[in-house]
Amino acid sequence: MNPTIKDVAKAAGVSITTVSRVLNQYSDVNPKTRAKVLKVVEQLGYKPNSVARSLVMNRTNTVGLVVSDLSRSRNGHHFMFEVLCGINDRVQELGYDLVLFSTSTTAQKKTPYMDFVRQRRVDGVLMMGIRLDDPYTHEVVAASVPSVLIDVPLTSQTCSYVSTDNIAGARMAIEHLLELGHSRIGFVNGHAQAAVSQERLQGYRMALEAGGIAYDPQLVYYGNFEQEDGAIGTAELRSRFDDLTAVFFASDLMALGALKYVQNLGLRVPENLSIVGFDDIELAALMQPMITTVRQKRYEMGRSAAESLIRILEQQEQGRGIILPPELVVRETTAPHS
Amino acid sequence: MNPTIKDVAKAAGVSITTVSRVLNQYSDVNPKTRAKVLKVVEQLGYKPNSVARSLVMNRTNTVGLVVSDLSRSRNGHHFMFEVLCGINDRVQELGYDLVLFSTSTTAQKKTPYMDFVRQRRVDGVLMMGIRLDDPYTHEVVAASVPSVLIDVPLTSQTCSYVSTDNIAGARMAIEHLLELGHSRIGFVNGHAQAAVSQERLQGYRMALEAGGIAYDPQLVYYGNFEQEDGAIGTAELRSRFDDLTAVFFASDLMALGALKYVQNLGLRVPENLSIVGFDDIELAALMQPMITTVRQKRYEMGRSAAESLIRILEQQEQGRGIILPPELVVRETTAPHS
DNA sequence: CTGTTAGCGCCTTCAA
């Protein structure tokens, strides 16, 4: 059995309180006593039981990460993983532990996240991959537990969100295509229940109109961020417009699917079709041709989210929106309209 | 403030003990009392405080996942993430929570994992990405906390490990190349402090010798599983042997690096050089040409690891080795020796 | 500077 504070106290010939004091860096402890206690702590290999401490402090030093469909979506493998790394790193740097809690939209796992929060007594929650129509999100936002949402623009006193400036990102992509002389530009978006989809659509539209081109909803296809959606969306848009010369995709995975698809059709990219993706996942630069895309700082998103969460729960700030700038990465799938 | 068991007891007009009984499915409680308590629980939205429960039960219902360099290694992004998903899913299915604990080999983060285990009072630990020469691994293996290692073949009463049959995997790869008529076959291995590297080397050697070809250490290069190592290793081996016609890589990422490298050199794959990777990461099938590789069931590894861990800690089994079969996936980077 | 006392929220004998 692990030694407890009581064992230490006994071995050091002091009271439990005194041990607790030296352990918690109290100043009012006789240096000699402190040394003695520390020595015993060392000898016994005593480690404070954080469960007991959590109970009395009413604080677990733990934050939860609620992820929707971590395993299911392949897009997640690219987007979420890096965010997760950022979260994990920052959380640990700040002295907290991270507990994972993933939910399946498909399964009947209708677990209100708040139950998880309250049972496990996490000090705060991060959420990602959550859809706008998710019924339980608002519970969390409204609750008094600090929370941070990734890519869901909601805030409250104790809730921040972190997102990329998707409007700007989409604008960059479209402006780039416009500058290359394209005018019939399709958009294969993500599903409508993602805030990022709505924002990217807005950016797409704004850039087009700023370029003097009327917005045509027929040029927009809604996919689900996955590879096959890129192919299907492209096929659909091409069937609607035979003068389509460029397509913007809401994810690199979809751009990749489209790339493979049109290459199979015998078309050349970018000569016959220009393609711009979104995310800048590792794959983008490995494709042949390398995919032009809009980079999101995923790792940074994770770090910022963790940081904000912990600042909120340490009462150093209030919920706020944190928007990271995207970056256009011009590679090989875009060329002037011939 | 969240209601406690005391609030429930008071509201239901019974004792705390009784509430505890109905919550823990005890049979000896009057149906009427039970109904009443349950109703109050419902009304108050009472959720048992798992911290308090953990303290008294001396059991947290939580398992820890110790990962080395989660964020750093790009190979991790491909291998570890899927294992993580498998672990996460299975752990959750079995009613446990997962807490992440990542260590940096680089940083001075010389945290003995056992400290984490003992402080957080996790019921068991999973470890992956750990090197053979890691000083703290043995502490965990020898400890009484249940543990499961990924890709480190050590067992004890309370420690299992999960791995792919790397010897068989390497053999498959080499036998495939042998059958295609190759005889000068290089091997770009991972670093020597990974058990998988040693096993794959063994498989490489066995297959070669079974094919009547003497093992030549000069044909083996040790990299670090990353993309650039594939290029460097290939360059090195080609400089040593001008009749090199095939190379086997201990990771797809290295195979990919090599592929890019030799393509840049103006060589054709597989015509001028046959390449076989390991892992079957998503990228492998997206490359041009698609990479022939040895598939590891990463998600399954995660699931098995979680499963074994929990069986050990629920005293349903003892530590054991779990070896999953690999699978050769022949694609486009291998061709007959001309 | 140090010890005593009283819980944190829950489970678990032991009686009734």
Place this chain on the structure above:
DNA sequence: TTGAAGGCGCTAACAG
């Protein structure tokens, strides 16, 4: 079938 009492390991007033 139920309740009272004790304790899990620790922190936090409050005395001394």
